[in-house]
Amino acid sequence: MRRALVVGMGASGLLAAALLARNGWKVTAVGRGTPASAMSTGCVRGNLSTGCLKHVMSIFQAAGMPLVGGDRTGATNIGTRYDCSLSPEPSTWAQGERPKSVTVLGLDGHPSLRPMLAASLLNGWGHRAEGRKMKMKMIVPMESSPSSFFRSDDAIEHLVDEVQQCSGETVLLPALFTLQDHRRWNELERRSGRKVMEAITPLGEPGLRFVQVLEAGAVQAGVELWGGRKVTALKTRGNNIEAAVVQGGLDTRSVETDAVLMASGGPLVDGTLLRGTMEDPFNTFRMASGLTIGNGYAHAHGRLLAKDGTIMENVFGAGDCLSIPKRKYGQGLSQALNDAWNVVRDMEGV
């Protein structure tokens, strides 16, 4: 059985790990913290290749949070317009289905959705919108997610009541539900008899749900997930990596592997580039120069390069950790997923 070590538990690492495991690899995935995809909006803006799209949609379907694709538009949690190609069903509308009037129903003073600001901006791009502050029995502290305040049946009852009092044809709500509670959207729509939409929200539930779905997919495919751990040393022979030391808390172990997939995210985002000469075992790989968001590992044919510029034979890369000159904001998630889909094919040749 071929063994793979996947470094990074964000969108590209988790998707690739699951695909490899399905193909019969013994996969270990290591991740040390919150991946950028968990802070994203959980919506994909770039285009996915046909096979990748089909696969991603099937994973989300199986996890109980179906995605919708195509030319979709939604409203962010401050009321700006957000175009994407893939999103959870309640977050966006298709072309020509844009809501006629919107009530933005948010929690007073909470950053999850700013109702008055969002209404003002929605009006700015041609919606008929009004803002409304939800009445709450207790204040949701601004630093906590509202999801834990909307788990009980009582809370849903109250929410149905609030939604029914809105005058808009569509009601825009904050991202209130975790993955487990996502079915509540349907319940809310059914019971209130209204069209209810979830605001496009970064740094909140949607990103967490997105990563959780991919995690569940990886676990089901048989991937061994080691969260909260990092690779502290590599054992190389020539341009091959034979084993890695993985450390987390008091637990240190050596993992032997036939191939390594680097899916460790943007080196500027995680600070590696800023710290420069940190004792990072991945300093063995060549990195493109410059302090830009497009910086990352130099690569050729899906493989990373050694410091001397030769190709590492069994080290592959996917997602934000790769150097992409002129990287644009908003292309990170589609890039990560497409890369994962493609790199698995490269790895099959090892």
Place this chain on the structure above:
Amino acid sequence: MLVIGGGATGAGIVRDLALRGVDCALLEAGDFCHGASGGNHGLLHSGGRYAVKDPSSASECAHENTVLRRTAPFCIEGTGGLFVSLPGDDDDFALKFDNACQNAGVKAQEVTAKEALSIEPGLNPSVETCYEVPDGSIDPFSLVLSNIDRAREDGAAVMNHCQVIAMRMNGDRVDAVEYLDGRDGQKHQVLPEVVVNAGGAWASSLARMAGVDMPMALDQGSMLVLDGRLCEHVINRLRPPSNGDIAVPNHTSTILGTTSAPVPSPERPTIPVNDADLLLREVSAMLPGCRGARAIRAYCGVRPLLGGTGGREASRSFSIFRDERAENLLSVAGGKLTTYRLMAEKVSDQACRMLGKEGHCRTHLDALGLDVPVLGKGIALAKLHRKYAGRALSIPLSDQRMICSCEQVLRSEVQYALEDPDVLTMTDVMRRTRAGLGYCQGLDCSLSVLEMFVEVKGAEALSTLSEFLDERGKGTSVPGEQVRQELLRRHLLQGVYGIGGPKE
């Protein structure tokens, strides 16, 4: 009497005149303190910094230091200061420093390196000669605003966001001053008997409106803000004034200063890329802890210096110009925050003589406000008092939820600021409440403040926000961890929300 300029000098003058019972008004083009009065390191000079090179400025500072501690205790932290020399620094300078301080009346007390290290454990252990001086840190905004509040109580008309655009001459007198009011976008006119030009870095362009040339040099100084207070005292390098020789603990941060470079214009100064590195390197020699600290932002101010030469050689003293081509126009140039009251006194004396009015200065006697009540009223109120001085008690504490967690700003404070007729923009809110000044640089609170702004003022959201981002964007390229913060900010604003132009 019309005063132009709402920095420390202008605010001090209008307060002084109002106390003497003079009918006066003040026009400020932007918000109060938006020039050098806001762009400095918030240092209450003991005079030590100028003792060797500029003894007259030093003794002015030494005198005003004691006056301000008495009359404006609420905005001053008596941190005390240290002058320290490091191996390799010129020993002769220490000797000169001691003599010069004595001659200028600066209370400098030599302490051993051991004593200095015991009161300031963060110092480089190899410091050599050390002097203790009565430096302090001062909140310029609070100081200026309390001057304005007191002046208004005494009947002065003070307006910000009113830009003077022309002066109409009648022979050798300024007959009328025309200004553009940011509230209604209309031109208005004042017909003053005497005009005081306290425009700071803009003083010479104001004087030119009356056909007067002012010999002035503009000199830019950059500063770097580090998160957290890394020293107890103001720490100065005991050497001839040069780049990066001071650290001032102020509010929640430490401010490293400064650099000196001539600039042609006070408008939108840009901060040289290497300034932040230079300040960090130089100050770290005295305070090694700075090296590991998180730099939040760099900012700069433009000093209006006397004479045509400028730079470190120019005197930090001030002078009052009067030109025969405009005999009722007094222009003030030079000076510094610590001596603002003295400048105001001299200008007011002369202006009163021109008006033929009797009256004596009282600003060294009448306090601007009371000291911060440290005990008894609770920490929350003490904090508000430090920020708002006399206004603290009028802030209703009905909504004590935090809107800016970096700077611990309450929603009530923002609400209060929004009800102030002086507040027209989001940066006006920021200056008054400090929301957005912390290490996240307004990532989250700017949107919350924006929402309250839209709600209370009915303003257009995008243009309101872009004014704020524009102002904040002036100085955010700092080395180290803050790059990641900036990256997150851009991802969020440009990437997710589509606000702001494409930048790398």
